[in-house]
Structures are given as structure tokens and as C-alpha cells.
Amino acid sequence: MYDPTVARLTYRGLLGRRRALILGALPVLLIVISVAVRGFTGADDQVAADVLGGFALATMVPIIGVIAGTGAIGPEIDDGSVVYLLAKPVKRPTIIFTKLIVAVAVTMVFSAVPTLLAGLILNGNGQQVAVAYTVAALVASIAYAALFLLLGTITRHAVVFGLVYALVWEALFGTLVSGAKTLSVQQWSLAVAQKVSGGDLVTSDVSLTTGTVLLVAVTVAATWFAGQKLRTLTLAGEE
Amino acid sequence: MSTLTIDHVSRWFGNVVAVNDITMTIGPGVTGLLGPNGAGKSTLINMMGGFLAPSTGSVTLDGRPTWRNEEIYKQIGIVPEREAMYDFLTGREFVVANAELHGLGDKAAHRALATVEMEYAQDRKISTYSKGMRQRVKMASALVHNPSLLLLDEPFNGMDPRQRMQLMDLLRRMGDEGRTVLFSSHILEEVEQLASHIEVIVAGRHAASGDFRRIRRLMTDRPHRYLVRSSDDRALAAALIADPSTSGIEVDLQEGALRIQAVDFPRFTALLPRVARDHGIRLLTVSPSDESLESVFSYLVAA
Numbered sequence: 001m002y003d004p005t006v007a008r009l010t011y012r013g014l015l016g017r018r019r020a021l022i023l024g025a026l027p028v029l030l031i032v033i034s035v036a037v038r039g040f041t042g043a044d045d046q047v048a049a050d051v052l053g054g055f056a057l058a059t060m061v062p063i064i065g066v067i068a069g070t071g072a073i074g075p076e077i078d079d080g081s082v083v084y085l086l087a088k089p090v091k092r093p094t095i096i097f098t099k100l101i102v103a104v105a106v107t108m109v110f111s112a113v114p115t116l117l118a119g120l121i122l123n124g125n126g127q128q129v130a131v132a133y134t135v136a137a138l139v140a141s142i143a144y145a146a147l148f149l150l151l152g153t154i155t156r157h158a159v160v161f162g163l164v165y166a167l168v169w170e171a172l173f174g175t176l177v178s179g180a181k182t183l184s185v186q187q188w189s190l191a192v193a194q195k196v197s198g199g200d201l202v203t204s205d206v207s208l209t210t211g212t213v214l215l216v217a218v219t220v221a222a223t224w225f226a227g228q229k230l231r232t233l234t235l236a237g238e239e
Numbered sequence: 240m241s242t243l244t245i246d247h248v249s250r251w252f253g254n255v256v257a258v259n260d261i262t263m264t265i266g267p268g269v270t271g272l273l274g275p276n277g278a279g280k281s282t283l284i285n286m287m288g289g290f291l292a293p294s295t296g297s298v299t300l301d302g303r304p305t306w307r308n309e310e311i312y313k314q315i316g317i318v319p320e321r322e323a324m325y326d327f328l329t330g331r332e333f334v335v336a337n338a339e340l341h342g343l344g345d346k347a348a349h350r351a352l353a354t355v356e357m358e359y360a361q362d363r364k365i366s367t368y369s370k371g372m373r374q375r376v377k378m379a380s381a382l383v384h385n386p387s388l389l390l391l392d393e394p395f396n397g398m399d400p401r402q403r404m405q406l407m408d409l410l411r412r413m414g415d416e417g418r419t420v421l422f423s424s425h426i427l428e429e430v431e432q433l434a435s436h437i438e439v440i441v442a443g444r445h446a447a448s449g450d451f452r453r454i455r456r457l458m459t460d461r462p463h464r465y466l467v468r469s470s471d472d473r474a475l476a477a478a479l480i481a482d483p484s485t486s487g488i489e490v491d492l493q494e495g496a497l498r499i500q501a502v503d504f505p506r507f508t509a510l511l512p513r514v515a516r517d518h519g520i521r522l523l524t525v526s527p528s529d530e531s532l533e534s535v536f537s538y539l540v541a542a
Binding site for chain 2: 084085
């Protein structure tokens with residue numbers, strides 16, 4: 001199910017200079033904000049939870065997910081170089097699964113690691129806030145990577161759709177409209193984080209069971225569907 | 240030995256019919272797929288390579304369908320027309336990756352790079368390669384698993400004459416070894432130099448098939464048009480019109496060029512450089528006008 005060559009090509013493509021810069025920008029911003037906040041307000045659990053929940057989990061994780069998930073396959077389909085993967089006796093679901101693993105790993109490294117660091121800077125993991133949000137970032141990374149990998153497989157405008165989902169749906173509706181809250185990767189991952197923190201600083205609008213089931217369902221369904229789409233991917237000529 | 244069978248294949252995109260009821264069999268040796276731009280060559284090659292489903296009909300390689308059949312790629316090597324090819328890798332990394340995806344190792348990659356004589360630049364990034372170098376590395380990636388069928392989409396596009404010659408030699412060798420080699424081109428002279436067997440596609444339809452000499456005769460029956468720019472257009476025109484291979488010359492003032500109509504193609508192509516040299520005229524542009532080719536193709540369709 002996992003092909004090391006596909007993984008290597010995907011990593012090299014994803015972590016090329018330009019994309020690596022974009023991937024690194026938001027984590028750096030998060031750390032800078034955390035240092036500044038800590039400097040101005042001192043260690044405050046509520047502020048730490050606000051920064052990690054409002055910026056790290058609501059904005060940074062989905063955006064990193066969009067860049068890594070769509071970037072793991074979109075550019076290859078766009079420029080046609082995916083033909084070198086497809087013209088091989090390698091199962092299409094293997095290609096998708098491998099790319100998912102890479103996208104998940106990259107999303108985790110660029111979102112969960114800085115979240116933990118930021119949490120430690122903000123309040124030294126008081127009330128488990130840093131660890132809780134890190135766990136949320138980790139589980140959200142998996143679902144986001146799968147969703148955006150699927151987007152990258154089915155549309156040329158994956159980045160636009162991905163950003164609209166991440167910024168408009170998750171960050172805006174997800175916090176304002178109650179219906180949208182149930183259908184939000186952010187809320188599902190918060191349900192897991194809530195369990196970890198145990199306190200009332202980290203809360204979710206969905207139950208742990210609902211959150212976990214939906215996270216798993218979305219990840220599995222998106223990955224399966226992407227594999228099917230790749231099997232029938234049409235490489236139109238330039239005519 | 241592999242045989243590719245295209246059986247009553249059509250492909251349409253919405254209302255546009257790109258390939259219209261084509262039936263042909265491609266056997267061992269070199270076959271040229273000839274047709275003007277937009278004739279449906281790429282669509283057909285994409286269906287042959289299993290990247291596109293025929294709307295109707297079937298494409299099979301030794302009896303097995305090429306569409307949705309990954310196993311077929313153990314036998315097929317593909318050289319796509321598009322340029323993109325993991326530019327951030329070196330040539331060697333790229334070919335090694337292609338070998339690994341076939342379950343092969345470095346040795347196969349090195350052999351393929353040696354076959355296309357690219358060892359000297361194998362450690363340079365692909366992004367620094369010229370068009371011809373890219374083409375050769377693409378070729379190496381297609382040869383790495385020793386395929387019995389080789390599909391090349393416009394492989395000579397943008398190559399200089401020397402690179403073109405090298406690639407032709409290589410393809411000829413592949414054909415002589417008993418591989419089935421199919422390449423597409425919109426330039427008759429290119430196809431003629433390489434392929435003994437030609438399939439002509441015009442407007443999505445199979446217009447002619449067979450030995451190039453037959454198609455060549457159809458071609459020589461038609462006047463050829465060339466657009467020529469030189470250091471002294473009028474002197475060149477005067478010298479050319481004296482020869483019976485030229486039937487008409489127009490001085491196109493707007494374009495700053497000569498529009499030459501030639502009736503005897505082989506004779507004219509030998510005459511032009513000789514006349515230029517004898518009169519001390521520098522040739523700046525010599526390009527066959529597209530219309531002449533188009534007219535030959537439409538002639539073929541009518542025939």
C-alpha cells in the first residue's frame with residue numbers, strides 16, 4: 001500500500017523551496033505571536049487557549065493542510081508529470097495512500113509541532129492546553145490532508161476551494177453558525193482535545209464519539225474516493 | 240513482440256469528435272502516426288497508452304485492454320509530449336525513480352541513461368536541461384524496463400537536427416530489435432525518414448495507411464509552399480524561378496519574405512541551399528507553409 005519512490009517524489013515536490021517557505025511562514029508567525037503575547041501578558045491559560053484555538057487550530061492547521069494536501073498531487077496532475085507515476089504497474093490506491101501519508105506527515109510537522117512549541121511558550125502547558133491543542137492539530141492533520149488530497153485529485157482549483165473551506169467554512173461559519181460547527185474538522189478534533197485537556201478551557205460542540213467517527217469516516221471516504229478518481233483520471237492531450 | 244490493436248475506436252469530448260471510428264493494427268517495427276496539428280493524434284496515443292477511455296471501440300495490447308489496466312505498463316514505455324517531468328530532480332534521480340516504480344534498480348536506470356547517451360549530464364537538475372536533453376531523459380525513463388511497445392507523442396518537436404538524428408537512430412534500432420515503436424508527428428519528412436509504415440490521421444479519421452512511398456506520391460502530386468527569408472530575396476527569387484522545380488514565387492512585402500511554390504519537392508529542397516550558396520545569399524528562414532501540408536492531408540481524405 002505504501003510506495004517509497006512515490007513518497008520520495010512527493011516529499012521532494014512538496015518541500016521545494018517556494019512551497020517550503022509558504023509552509024514555514026504561518027508556524028513562524030504563530031511562534032512570533034506567542035512570544036509577543038507571553039511578553040506582554042505573561043503566562044495566562046485563557047489567552048493561551050485563545051491563541052491556540054483561534055489562530056493555530058482554526059487558521060494555521062487547515063491552511064497547512066490545504067498546501068500539503070493539494071500540493072501532494074495537484075501540481076503533478078496540472079503539469080502532466082503524473083503520467084510518469086500512472087504509466088507504471090503501480091496500483092492507483094497505492095499512489096493515493098502514499099501521498100496521503102506524506103501529506104499527513106508534512107501537515108503534522110508544520111502544524112502540530114509549532115502548536116506544541118507555541119503552547120509551551122504561552123503558558124508552559126498549564127492545564128494541558130498545549131498538549132490538548134497539539135493532539136487536536138495531529139488528528140485534524142489527518143482529516144485535512146485526506147480531504148485536500150481528494151480536492152487536489154478532482155479539481156484544478158483545489159487550492160482556492162481548499163482555502164475557501166478552511167477560511168470561510170471552518171474559521172468563520174464554524175465559529176458562528178451552529179449547524180456548520182457539527183460539520184467541521186476543527187470541532188471534531190476539538191472533541192478529541194477536550195478529552196485530553198479534561199478542563200473547560202478546551203471545548204467542542206460535538207461529542208467525542210461523533211467527532212472520532214466523523215474524523216475516521218471523512219478520512220477513509222476521501223482517500224478511497226481519491227483512489228477511484230485517479231484510476232479514471234483522464235490525461236487530455238494538448239489538442 | 241507486441242501488437243497493438245485499435246478496433247473501431249471513437250472518442251468525443253462533449254460535442255467534439257476527436258477520434259472517429261479508427262481501426263488499425265500496429266505491429267513490431269517503427270510506425271509513424273502522421274497528421275496535422277489537432278487531427279486527434281494525441282487523443283489516439285492517450286487511448287493507446289491507457290490514459291483515456293475510448294467512447295466506443297477497444298484498444299488492446301496482445302489482447303489485453305490498455306484502459307484501467309496497470310499491469311499493461313510492464314510492456315509499455317511512454318514518451319509524452321508534455322514537458323513537465325519533476326524538474327527538481329537530476330536526470331539520474333528521475334530515471335532511477337522510474338526504474339524503482341517498475342520494481343527495478345539503479346542498474347536498469349544506468350543502462351537506460353547509457354542507451355540515450357545522457358550519462359554526461361545525469362547529475363544535473365532537469366530544470367537546466369535543453370529540450371533535446373529532456374527528450375532523451377524521457378526516452379530513458381520509457382526504456383528503463385525494456386518495454387515491447389514504445390509510444391512517443393511528437394518526440395522530435397523542438398529538437399535540433401543533430402538531436403533529431405540521434406533519436407531517429409535510437410528508434411530505428413528499437414524497431415530493428417523487434418519492438419513495436421509508434422511515434423506521432425505532423426511533419427511528413429520526419430515520418431518518412433524513420434518509419435516504413437505510416438498511418439495518417441486527418442480530422443479524427445483514418446485517412447491513409449501503409450507504405451510511405453504511396454503516401455509520398457500523393458504528396459509529390461501537390462505543390463509545396465515555402466516561406467523563405469534571405470539576405471537578398473529578389474536575387475534568390477530570380478535564381479529559383481529559372482529551375483523547373485519551382486512553379487511560382489511571390490514577394491510578400493508585408494512579411495518581408497518570399498512565398499515559393501515548388502512542384503518537385505526533392506529537387507527543390509536540394510536546389511534551394513545550392514542556389515543560395517552559389518549566389519552568396521544567406522538563408523534566414525525556410526519554413527514549409529502549413530497550408531501546403533493541410534492541403535495534402537485534405538487531399539488524402541478526399542482520395
